[in-house]
Amino acid sequence: MASLQTMDTITGPSMSELWKTRHDKSRYQWSSFGLLTPAFGLLIILFLVPMGFAVYLGLTNLTLVGPTAVKWGFTGMQNLERLKSDTSFWSSLRVTGVFIVGSIVGVVILGYVLASLLMRAQPWMRMIVGGIVVVAWMMPAVTAGMTWYASTTGGGAFSSLIGMPNTNLLDNNPLLVVTLASVWSMTGFAMLVMGAALRNIPSEAIEAATVENASSWQRFRMIILPLLRPTMTAIVLLTGLLALANFSLIYIMTQGGPGNDTNILPLYSYQQAFTYNNLAYGALIGNVMVVIATIFGVFYVRITARRL
Amino acid sequence: MSEIVDESATTLEVTAPSSPVLPPENRATQRTRARSATLHLILGALGVLFLAPMLWLFLASIDKNASWGIEWPHFSLINFKHVLTGSLLHSLWNSVVLAVISTAIASVTGVFAAYSLSRRKIPFKGPLLLFIIFSSGVPLAIMVIPVYEIFSRFGFLSILPTAVFLSVTSLPFEVYLMKNFIDAVPTDLEEAARMERASTFQVLRRVVIPLAMPGIAAASIFGFVNAWGSFIVPLILISPSNQQPAPIAIYTFLTLPKAEFGNIAAYSLVFCLPVFILYAVSSRLFREGFVLGGGVKG
Numbered sequence: 047m048a049s050l051q052t053m054d055t056i057t058g059p060s061m062s063e064l065w066k067t068r069h070d071k072s073r074y075q076w077s078s079f080g081l082l083t084p085a086f087g088l089l090i091i092l093f094l095v096p097m098g099f100a101v102y103l104g105l106t107n108l109t110l111v112g113p114t115a116v117k118w119g120f121t122g123m124q125n126l127e128r129l130k131s132d133t134s135f136w137s138s139l140r141v142t143g144v145f146i147v148g149s150i151v152g153v154v155i156l157g158y159v160l161a162s163l164l165m166r167a168q169p170w171m172r173m174i175v176g177g178i179v180v181v182a183w184m185m186p187a188v189t190a191g192m193t194w195y196a197s198t199t200g201g202g203a204f205s206s207l208i209g210m211p212n213t214n215l216l217d218n219n220p221l222l223v224v225t226l227a228s229v230w231s232m233t234g235f236a237m238l239v240m241g242a243a244l245r246n247i248p249s250e251a252i253e254a255a256t257v258e259n260a261s262s263w264q265r266f267r268m269i270i271l272p273l274l275r276p277t278m279t280a281i282v283l284l285t286g287l288l289a290l291a292n293f294s295l296i297y298i299m300t301q302g303g304p305g306n307d308t309n310i311l312p313l314y315s316y317q318q319a320f321t322y323n324n325l326a327y328g329a330l331i332g333n334v335m336v337v338i339a340t341i342f343g344v345f346y347v348r349i350t351a352r353r354l
Numbered sequence: 355m356s357e358i359v360d361e362s363a364t365t366l367e368v369t370a371p372s373s374p375v376l377p378p379e380n381r382a383t384q385r386t387r388a389r390s391a392t393l394h395l396i397l398g399a400l401g402v403l404f405l406a407p408m409l410w411l412f413l414a415s416i417d418k419n420a421s422w423g424i425e426w427p428h429f430s431l432i433n434f435k436h437v438l439t440g441s442l443l444h445s446l447w448n449s450v451v452l453a454v455i456s457t458a459i460a461s462v463t464g465v466f467a468a469y470s471l472s473r474r475k476i477p478f479k480g481p482l483l484l485f486i487i488f489s490s491g492v493p494l495a496i497m498v499i500p501v502y503e504i505f506s507r508f509g510f511l512s513i514l515p516t517a518v519f520l521s522v523t524s525l526p527f528e529v530y531l532m533k534n535f536i537d538a539v540p541t542d543l544e545e546a547a548r549m550e551r552a553s554t555f556q557v558l559r560r561v562v563i564p565l566a567m568p569g570i571a572a573a574s575i576f577g578f579v580n581a582w583g584s585f586i587v588p589l590i591l592i593s594p595s596n597q598q599p600a601p602i603a604i605y606t607f608l609t610l611p612k613a614e615f616g617n618i619a620a621y622s623l624v625f626c627l628p629v630f631i632l633y634a635v636s637s638r639l640f641r642e643g644f645v646l647g648g649g650v651k652g
Contacts, residue, residue, distance in 0.1 A: 077470075077554045081470035081474075082466070082471075085466065085467035086467065086482075088525060092501065096504060097497060099500040108503070156400075159396075159400075174401060179404050181408065182404050184633050185629070186601065186625065186629060188601040188604050192604060193407045197407040201422045284491070325503065332496055332500075336496060343491045351483070
């Protein structure tokens, strides 16, 4: 086919060639392969290969320094046994769960409340409050962690706001504070997406319900919620995935501490790999994260693929 | 829309015979007004709560005696002067290098892939698209330990290979975004160009890329912001300290024995600036493409 095409460009198609090649159906073109190669090559080399490598690494005794940094090998299920009896891991898993669920609940509720209130608010209010929330969302995680550290440490903004300027909120309720910071930094996205979805709800549906004397709760429950469900599902999954991987925010604020109170899986994996030098064990914990992310990812694919 | 809804609700109710005190319209308008006031009060409170953490950043950056607290600043720009020199400035430059290179790689390879996924007949197209969506959902930054081991083996623990890895972390979503935009570009012009015997590259460069530019720009901005804000990837994958980007410098501030509050705030603010500018410039593109809203209609 390719040769036919190059001949075309030199001589123009002869009648017999036109006859042979069907022009009513699309055909494979070799140039497509060339167009796809750079992107998929990168994805294979820097995503699929490391992913496979990580599975293997998790079952070895590789360390960052020392003799097993150079001469390392397969140790089978040893790391898995260790993982099973590692209380820090299980507490980290629990903390991760609380952090993810808390982030999702906070983001969905606040995002919806903001979106629906802003829709009815005066334009100046919409601009100011909407702007603030979006700026919070755009702020890079490192800076967000920085400002939250500043405002929840002793003498910070929130401590002053609740009238106890010398309380260190971050030390007293570490998990709650980092979860709030995570909600703060992701609500803007949910607000924008839900705002767009709310504007797409036909006003006739709501008017009809109002004429039927539906209460505002019924209107929310029976009309808005079902129409918003696909959007909400997307937000839940994306928030979950982003919270799962939110290393930077927590690392800046608490580094996983105090104790293991905010040590979510990415931090614990990093700690094992680069503080305690157990690269292999860190990789295994990373694999656990990949499994969790895959579960979210499968659902994410299922709802996104419908729109292809 | 909602105002109409509210009024019809109240007028329906006032037909019921239980309004002895006030004339109907009056009560209706009063209720709407009270409701609107509550709404603005709630929004105001939420706005204050969202603003509170940021406030420190702005106030401390222009305060020459800043602390962690919120206080009226002793106004001066000395903090900005301090942080825009020496190694701190160099870290910002490293961030620029990292983000520009990774964006360029992701956007150029991405637009080719997006074009051919959008227009061409490709074997296993369905699975390829699923793979793209899947890897755009899964945060690739959690792959950093195996990538560290691979990079350290090849002596790649420096800024350029890290930029390539960062490009891969934003590539899937960029491809997905650009494919959706190219899907929306009409094929007529492309066919006309084909008639004139334009090569694939010419079609891409002269027809598809200009027409899908908003999508490509939105995707590139996503890639840039992703690389710019990335913390764990350069923390682990870049070993020479003079190649570290700005996020690592911000973190280093915190590890210093004596915190320089004003400098931290000023530097963080400077670091945020490109992100805010890009967002402001492109907020229209973002609303169309970046945000899933349009696509996730009920």
